[in-house]
Amino acid sequence: MSSHKPTLILVHEPEKACLDRLVADGHAPERAAEISSYLAQSTDLAPEFDTLAAACDRGGLAFVPVELDDAASTLTGADPSTTLVWTLTDGIAYFRGGAAPALARLGGFKTIGADDSLFALCQDKFRSGAVLGALGLPVPQAGLARDGKWLVEPPASTAGWFVKPNRLGAKIGIWPDSRVSDLGHALELSRRVFARYRDDVVVQPYVAGRNVRASFLGLTPQTGVEALGIAFVESGADFQTMADSLALYGDTGEAAKAAGEYLEPELVAVGDSQPGADAKIRRIAERLIQGLGLRDVFSIDLRVEADDTVHLIEFEVCPGLPCFDFRDYCRAQWGLSLADAMAQTAANRLMP
Known part of the structure; x- marks a missing residue:
């Protein structure tokens, strides 16, 4: 890979590559399809790569989307002084995206997002919960x-x-x-x-309350928790099942839309009705940034009770960027499309 421009490399693991590997490892095809569906953001963002390239070009950057299996060879030919690596999909077990920030660190590249140790931690919910509890956070x-x-x-x-x-x-x-x-x-x-x-x-x-998603994109390196978007996610259900997830994203999500079976959850700002809970969540995010090392782009899932009791459920270092909630966040917080928000974030790291 060669470019005279500063370059944003977006590393992602496609659903098909994951599915084929899982089947080869002995997983039943139907189960492999369910597991690989968690990588649907690769499927959903791929049609917008040209839009992303145009947005990056307007900001003076080159844009190179790279499938995970090609990441090592691509980074070998890149210049660490002018290249930024953004990992779209994570994983340490069924998925392998956590290898990308480790490869970037090995090669001395700047990255968007948390360091590779957090890519591993967030994918093991039991160990993650133990660390969050040790930090004094309200995790069950x-x-x-x-x-x-x-x-x-x-x-x-x-x-x-x-x-x-x-x-x-x-x-x-x-x-x-x-x-x-x-x-x-x-x-x-x-x-x-x-x-x-x-x-x-x-x-x-079991903890009671309404489901909340807190989304964060640091458009500049100085952006703080004031830019966190905190919303109730109203789907009409107490919790999400595999079937619910499949109906939202990727090829199965597109099929659900075509069949008229897709119902996008409603997003309602927590601060409009429960400002006390909103403030608590921002303090939790600040603790995660300072004590755990979250940065640049992440999401937090929580449950909020009517009396403003907040339960932290988990954090994600690779939030679903092309999903409805993150797009809404980019529009509401930054007044930007997803592509322009990503391009500006990268430009502000490569050309501060």
């Missing part, structure tokens, strides 16, 4: 089960528990019965998850 305690056996027993809970995969990269409960009232059911779900996906499950006390 968790147990861990594998194929019907406890590795760590969960705490007692009068409200029941919530069961979710540990490393599949999502907060979803997979099935509608993922909220359970007895721990025997939780172990049964762990057997089901292990059989289908080869994953452990995190078992946390």
Whole structure:
């Protein structure tokens, strides 16, 4: 790769590459398709690569989208002094995107986003929760089960528990019965998850409240939590299942739209009705930035109760940039399209 311009390299793992690798590793094709669907932002953003290239060009940058399997060879031919690496898709287990920031660090490249250690941490919900708890953040305690056996027993809970995969990269409960009232059911779900996906499950006390997404893009390196976009995500459901997720993104999302089965959740600013909760979430984000090292681009998922009690569920270092909520955030906070917001963010790092 050669360019006289400063260059933004966007590294992404395509759904198809992941699916083929999972099938070759013995996963059933249907399960592999479900797992690889978490990489749908690669599918959804690819049609806009020309738009991104044009936006970068207006800012004096070259834009090079690179599939993950080509990242090492592409970076070998790039100039670290004029190249910025932005990793679109993460992963350390089923997905491999976490290798990209590590490769960038190895080659001495500037990056957008957190360092590679956080790419690994956020993909293991049990370990991530332990670190967040040690930082004093309001994250539910968790147990861990594998194929019907406890590795760590969960705490007692009068409200029941919530069961979710540990490393599949999502907060979803997979099935509608993922909220359970007895721990025997939780172990049964762990057997089901292990059989289908080869994953452990995190078992946390169920926490009440409305689902909240906090989105962040640091258009300049000096941008702080004042730029956080914090919104209730109103889908009409208590939590998202695998079926809900499949209907929102990627090829399955497009099929759902074509069939008239796609219903985009409503976003409502938390600060409009619960300014106290909004302020708490900004303090949580500040703690994550200072204590954990989040920067540039990330999202946080939370539950907020009517009395402003806030529960931190998880953070993501590779938020779904082409998803409806992040596009809305770019428009509302920055007055920019996704492509222009990405291009300006990159330009402000390469040409401050």
